[in-house]
Amino acid sequence: MPVIDVRDLRKTFGTCLALKGVNLTVHDGEMVALLGASGSGKSTLLRHLSGLHRADAGPGSRVQVMGRTVQEAGRCGGAVRDIRASVAMIFQQFNLVDRLPVMHNVLAGAFHRLPLWRTLLKRFPPQECEAALDALERVGIAERAWQRASTLSGGQQQRAAISRAIVQRARLILADEPIASLDPESSRKVMELLAELNRERGVTVVVSLHQVDHAFAYCPRTVALRHGEVVYDGPTASLTRERLKHLYGTQSDELFERAVATPAAVTPVVLPRPALQAA
Numbered sequence: 421m422p423v424i425d426v427r428d429l430r431k432t433f434g435t436c437l438a439l440k441g442v443n444l445t446v447h448d449g450e451m452v453a454l455l456g457a458s459g460s461g462k463s464t465l466l467r468h469l470s471g472l473h474r475a476d477a478g479p480g481s482r483v484q485v486m487g488r489t490v491q492e493a494g495r496c497g498g499a500v501r502d503i504r505a506s507v508a509m510i511f512q513q514f515n516l517v518d519r520l521p522v523m524h525n526v527l528a529g530a531f532h533r534l535p536l537w538r539t540l541l542k543r544f545p546p547q548e549c550e551a552a553l554d555a556l557e558r559v560g561i562a563e564r565a566w567q568r569a570s571t572l573s574g575g576q577q578q579r580a581a582i583s584r585a586i587v588q589r590a591r592l593i594l595a596d597e598p599i600a601s602l603d604p605e606s607s608r609k610v611m612e613l614l615a616e617l618n619r620e621r622g623v624t625v626v627v628s629l630h631q632v633d634h635a636f637a638y639c640p641r642t643v644a645l646r647h648g649e650v651v652y653d654g655p656t657a658s659l660t661r662e663r664l665k666h667l668y669g670t671q672s673d674e675l676f677e678r679a680v681a682t683p684a685a686v687t688p689v690v691l692p693r694p695a696l697q698a699a
C-alpha cells in the first residue's frame with residue numbers, strides 16, 4: 421500500500437491554476453525530492469497532502485495518505501485529524517512557538533496521544549520528557565532544551581522541528597523547503613538528519629528543495645513540477661542537464677554549465693531564488 425497516493429489533483433487560486441491534475445505515488449521508506457522553480461506548485465502539493473488546502477471539486481480527484489482519505493473530490497475525509505498524528509510537516513519558517521522553551525515545542529509532538537489537561541497545564545509524563553530529551557540529543561541540541569525557541573539559530577530551530585517529528589513518531593515527514601533560509605553547514609545537518617530518519621527508522625520523507633545538489637546527495641527519487649504539472653518522476657541520478665533546463669528555464673544556464681563541466685552530478689547547483697525571497 422502506498423504511503424501517498426494522489427490522483428488527478430487540481431487546485432485553482434482565483435485565476436491561477438496552481439496544480440493541473442497531479443498524480444503521485446510514494447511508497448513506504450522512500451526519500452523523495454520535490455523540485456521545481458518558484459511558483460511551480462511544490463508547497464501547494466505538500467499542503468494538500470496534510471489537508472491544509474482543499475482541492476478543486478472534481479470526480480476523479482483524491483488524496484490518500486497511509487491508505488486513508490485526506491480528501492476526495494474537493495471534500496476533506498473524516499480521518500484528517502488521525503492522519504495528521506502520523507504526518508509531520510516541517511516548514512521553511514520552523515513553525516515553533518517562539519516564547520516557549522524548545523522542550524515544550526518538541527513535546528508538542530506528543531500532544532495527539534496525551535489528554536488535553538496535560539497539554540494545557542504542561543504536565544507531561546516523565547517518559548514523554550525523556551523521549552523529547554532523547555530526540556534533542558539525537559539532533560545535537562539537548563543543551564538548548566530549556567532555552568526559548570526564539571533564541572535558537574535558524575539551523576537549531578529546524579533541528580528542534582525535526583525533534584518534534586521524532587517525538588511525534590511520524591511515519592511520514594513532509595518538509596517544505598526546510599533548508600531554504602539556512603547556511604550551507606546547517607543545511608547539510610538538516611538534510612543528513614532527514615536522511616538518517618529515513619534510513620534508520622524507515623520514515624518516508626518528501627522534501628521540497630531549491631538546491632538541486634541536495635536532491636542529488638540525499639534523495640534517490642525526484643519528482644519535478646513545472647507550472648503545476650509533474651514533468652519528471654524518476655531517479656535523481658537520471659536528471660540530465662536538459663531535463664533540469666526544461667524545469668528551470670534559461671535563467672539557470674550558467675549554473676548548469678558549471679554542473680556539466682564537472683562529471684559528478686552532485687556538484688552544487690544552487691538555483692537562484694527568484695523575487696519571492698527578496699520581497
Ligand SMILES: Nc1ncnc2c1ncn2[C@@H]1O[C@H](COP(=O)(O)OP(=O)(O)OP(=O)(O)O)[C@@H](O)[C@H]1O
Pocket residue numbers: 433434436437438456457458459460461462463464465696
Ligand atoms: N494562497 C494562495 N492564494 C493565491 N495564490 C496562491 C496561493 N498559494 C499559492 N498560490 C499560487 O500558486 C502557485 C504555486 O505556488 P506554490 O507556493 O505552491 O509554489 P512553489 O513551487 O512552492 O514556490 P516556491 O518555491 O517559491 O515556494 C503560484 O503561482 C502561487 O502564486
